[in-house]
Amino acid sequence: MEEKELICVNCPMGCRVRVQLEGNTVISVTGNQCPRGKKYAEQESICPMRILTSTVTVENGQHRVLPVITSAEIPLSMMEDAMKEIRRVSVRAPITMDQVIIHDLLGTGADVIASRSMAER
Numbered sequence: 001m002e003e004k005e006l007i008c009v010n011c012p013m014g015c016r017v018r019v020q021l022e023g024n025t026v027i028s029v030t031g032n033q034c035p036r037g038k039k040y041a042e043q044e045s046i047c048p049m050r051i052l053t054s055t056v057t058v059e060n061g062q063h064r065v066l067p068v069i070t071s072a073e074i075p076l077s078m079m080e081d082a083m084k085e086i087r088r089v090s091v092r093a094p095i096t097m098d099q100v101i102i103h104d105l106l107g108t109g110a111d112v113i114a115s116r117s118m119a120e121r
């Protein structure tokens with residue numbers, strides 16, 4: 001049996017949560033003060049998820065790069081492949097904030113969207 005200790009980041013309380021695992025199965029979660037902490041600890045122990053922020057090249061914009069962000073968390077284990085996919089993309093201005101730049105990034109269900117608008121040069 002494996003034991004992990006995590007700090008729950010869902011609120012400023014920052015509870016110290018202990019998770020007992022048997023392989024990829026959560027046996028118990030203790031130390032959380034509310035159900036959100038249990039859900040966070042289970043997810044973080046089995047398949048940690050993160051929002052990804054990056055930039056893509058803009059061919060004819062006011063700036064050379066456009067900041068982008070995923071519309072939802074994606075598995076932490078996919079970050080490297082996700083970055084490779086994003087690096088392959090270049091876009092043309094004008095671009096509006098929240099415009100979808102990559103739909104369903106690597107089948108995660110999350111889109112890559114523009115973090116800001118950008119006019120043509």
Ligand code: SF4
Binds near residue numbers: 008035
């Ligand atoms: S377990 Fe609940 S109370 Fe504790 S940090 Fe997480 S969200 Fe906040």
